[in-house]
Amino acid sequence: MVPLVRLSICLAFLFTVTTSSLLAQVDHLASAAKLPDHPRLLLLKGEETTIKRTVSNDKTWDKLNQGILGECDALLAKPSLERIQVGRRLLATSREALRRVFFLSYGWRTTRQDKYRQRAEQELLAISAFSDWNPSHFLDVAEMTMAVAIGYDWLYNDLSAQSRSTIKEAILKKGLEPSLDTKYNNWLRITNNWNQVCNAGMTYGAMAIYEDQPELAKQIINRAIDTIVLPMTEYNPNGAYPEGYGYWGYGTSFNVMFLSAVEKAFKTDFGLSSKPGFMQTADFMENMTGPSGNAFNFSDSGLSGDLQPAMFWFAQKRKDPSLLWVERSRLMTEGARRHIRNRLLPATLLWSNGVGISSIKAPKATMWVGMGKTPVALMRTSWSDSSAIYVAMKGGTASTSHAHMDIGSFVMEADGVRWGMDFGMQDYESLESKKVDLWNGKQGSQRWQVFRYNNFVHNTLTINDQLQRVEGKASITSSSTNPSFMNATTDLIEVYKGSLAKANRGIAIVDKAYVVVRDELETPPNETTVRWTLLTPADVKIIGDNKIQLTKDGKSLLLQVQEPANVTLKTWSTEPTHDYDAPNPGTTLTGFEVKLPANTKTALTVLLIPEKSATKAIPKIEPLQNWPK
Known part of the structure; x- marks a missing residue:
């Protein structure tokens, strides 16, 4: 009989070897384009012009843009976030951090009004001062890292040296490094939304501080390309998302945030969007909403349907505006205030592709x-x-x-x-x-x-x-x-x-x-x-x-x-x-x-x-x- 201690050592060694084999990396970035200078996440320098043109050409887009800027103004008077954990989760704080920083950074990029930059910097420094981002529930870390990465990247050239140093250190120590700890990174081996969200968040952090931590950043991005394949196989064969409407809005949206950022920066998505069923999942999501506007809310999902920014990415990639019929209805019949709680809302305009909202036609298939x-x-x-x-x-x-x-x-x-x-x-x-x-x-x-x-x-x-x-x-x-x-x-x-x-x-x-x-x-x-x-x-x-x-x-x-x-x-x-x-x-x-x-x-x-x-x-x-x- 093998002594218990020796057996435990053997099992631990086997787990380490298995994990190492599973996560053995291909250097996907070796043949990729050189990473652009800041800003490099989602919206490169000068691409604000395209958004401004879209807004000026369509009153529905203008209303949404004004809604985002109005919320930015409302955030100016709010105190910075505090580290408030509810039960095992810091997630509500992380999500609000992402919403605030994404909105304010968007406001700064599109208007150059310094009040938005200052307020975003204030939020970034407050978040960076948290004791940690709660790695025991790693979704919290992932969303917080994405928030801070977007703010750091989009404000990079206008931050003080001290602010840059503080925020960069937080991304490294409270975001990226915990993802290397096996106590916290079991999401690398699972097939649900955790993998998509966490890989997206870590990739944003790695891309944001790439020039300061090139080897670590490459490791994390390569790891993400290797492992995000696991949940992307769940769309096979033709796009039905196993976790339903609500978690499509979470897992798939962050998967798209990942793909969009990687493709924008490296000029390739490394073949990921061609995985069987993934591009067809937009059809699944569009058909999951009834005439009432409510969702088919099976499993852990809410009833109320929401604007889905990721649908604009799919419509752009597939060159099929009819995928946006439900989103068209939401934008045209619901006021912008209805959507301002959506923390990814600015991405809607980033992925709009200049489409005229009122010209979108209904799908043919019923x-x-x-x-x-x-x-x-x-x-x-x-x-x-x-x-x-x-x-x-x-x-x-x-x-x-x-x-x-x-x-x-x-x-x-x-x-x-x-x-x-x-x-x-x-x-x-x-x-x-x-x-x-x-x-x-x-x-x-x-x-x-x-x-x-x-x-x-x-x-x-x-x-x-x-x-x-x-x-x-x-x-x-x-x-x-x-x-x-x-x-x-x-x-x-x-x-x-x-x-x-x-x-x-x-x-x-x-x-x-x-x-x-x-x-x-x-x-x-x-x-x-x-x-x-x-x-x-x-x-x-x-x-x-x-x-x-x-x-x-x-x-x-x-x-x-x-x-x-x-x-x-x-x-x-x-x-x-x-x-x-x-x-x-x-x-x-x-x-x-x-x-x-x-x-x-x-x-x-x-x-x-x-x-x-x-x-x-x-x-x-x-x-x-x-x-x-």
Whole structure:
């Protein structure tokens, strides 16, 4: 038997060798262009002229520019940030630092008004004086380093020698050096947003102080090029982002910040943007927003859609302004004040490519299907009609980063109302502060007791009051863009293995008039109870044996069970079950339960009929095998 101490040494050595091999670097920079002088991050010297031309040619861009400058003026009177940590995170401070410094530096670059430079320098010196940037939660360091790097680079030629020295030292000691410590850099080996954000932040820091620390800077940039490939493989094959809308806005945005800065400085992105699926992910994001402007907020995501600066980078790279249809709407219908909390907002103008906002045309396709770890089917009847029907369905697995037990779930809109909704995320600190074991995704873990995270409150099936299987995965098995029967189907059996012998779900928009949700099930050798649920913000009224009336904002929707004939229509409370659960006011769970005999084949067919189609004659829905492919 190997002594415990010797075994530990052997394991430590093996880990070191493995890690070294994993992170063995290619000198990507050896053949790259010489790094330009400051300013070199995102916007080279003199490129402000292009932004000024864009602003002067388009009133919508001018309003956004004025909104950013107005926020810069508001920041002048605010005290500098303090190192305030909440729980395990300094992240709120880091994000505000990035917002302030990016805005003020933009204000200085585009107006040369010294008040913005002075205020940015004040913020940079305050941040640099923090005891540390909280390396134990490295996202905090990454965003803070990006903030300070942008400010240092964009103000470089106008900072005093003392300020330059102080800020540069902070980037080195509080940003870059901690990233070399194995206690803090496990993000180098993971495939989610942490890798993207942290590699971007470290690269910005390295590029900012490149001339003073050339070898270290090269090491960090080469390391980033080598390792950011890991999360970029998650977009394969055609762009669906596994972590959903909210984390696309985080991980993908910082991935784009990385690519944009590297390409601007070195005249190449080292082939990274050609990774399978990455450039197509803009289609995923555009289709993830419904006519209401709200997001398909599965997994840990907020409901409210936001302006996405990264979409302008994708549109520029692909030479396809139609990718900006949703962003067009946000810029034209929402005031600039709506967007000033977005810490990457100035990048929108950097990547604008001079596009005229009002001239952007709608996309041609009304359906998009993405495969990969979290496959989705996103369909609508129109891009320009605010009352259009929108249905978005997901497959995937609860074992994905930030996932919920929402496999087979969907959201649905019609007449400007989101009738079928998703709670989305709960604030992490609200759970962590109460010692919830939030990040343990195993089947029996406490994570799945959090009210918003399990299948009981999602628009999917619950079998015998059991949780979905964490290790199960559902794929999109077929789809059709046929305008009279636009549909997609998914195979859910792995998610319900042991509880069902077969489980397929299909969702369709029929004749651009109503929605069908059809589940085809086979039961095992025992009686099975199936619960079908729809989470809604509407008022709910059961009006018959198979009909439920939903009303909201003066509009109505009929939920009708076409089959089976005998179901028990129900509503369930959304009152939280634990003291750590977030409240859910104004929401109701509705649907039905049905007991199925052993060894039987059954179809559950539900119609979601908007008010304007209430009198339409609806034929019996065909089996899934007969749906258009």
